[in-house]
Amino acid sequence: MSAADRNLSAAHAEVKTEIARTDAKTALLLAFVGAVLAGTWTIARDLPLNRPALVVGGVGLALLVGAAGLLLRSVRPNLSGRHGFPLWATLTAEEISTAVGGDLAADIAGLSRLAVTKFTCLRRAVDLTQVGGALLILAALLTLGGAAW
Template sequence: MSAGYDAVAAAHAEVKAEIARTDTKTSLLLAFIGAVLAGVWTVAKDARLPLAALVVGGAGIVLLLVVVGLLLFAVRPNLGGRHGFPRWAAESADEIGEGLRVDTRCADIAGLSRLAVVKYTRLRRAIDLIGTAMVLLTAAGVIAIGGAA
């Protein structure tokens, strides 16, 4: 095998691994947000909170729900892709065999790299919004504690 072939194979594997890492991070963030929402609900459901705490905390909760949507879009399957499984699902056995005789990994690397950038962009936005939501929820907690004193 040539060095070029090895480089293409390594780049293809690296891009696929980056997408897998992004999906794993997204899953962990979704679990974290679920835990935060459950914790907030547990603490706040029976408490008599000042209006300011409700407004600020509500804004934090809404922001976390927006983050959930953003994260779900980050891991949404791309069934309209030109390469790989979705394409194969619409081809006959002969077409699949013929397609596998041609090395399409360079095109796959380009397409998967674009997909990885979109996923990372959404993940970064989600993390930024999580930080903002945490500030709002912390402020709501401080307001609630200050209102109770």
């Protein structure tokens, strides 16, 4: 195996590892967002919320729901058939041998685009989670402080 082949194989493995890391991070963050949503609902439904707390908390919850949507989009399977097993499912045994032995660089490029899309969704979801969480904390402070509008 040449140095170029080893480099391509290493790059291919790296991209696949990054996709797996993104999916793992996404799963953890989705569980966290779900727990925050459930906890917020459980606590807030029994509190006498004032108008500012309702508005701020409602926006915070909406942002968390948006974050959950981005996270779900990130882990949604891409079955377009361009790379890996979705492609192989459309091929005959002989075509699979050709595809597997074919252009690894094209597969790396396609998987890298997939990884960037996943990371972008994850990054945006983290941003929304941070802002939504901060707004929920502000809503709790407004409720505890008794601010009236």
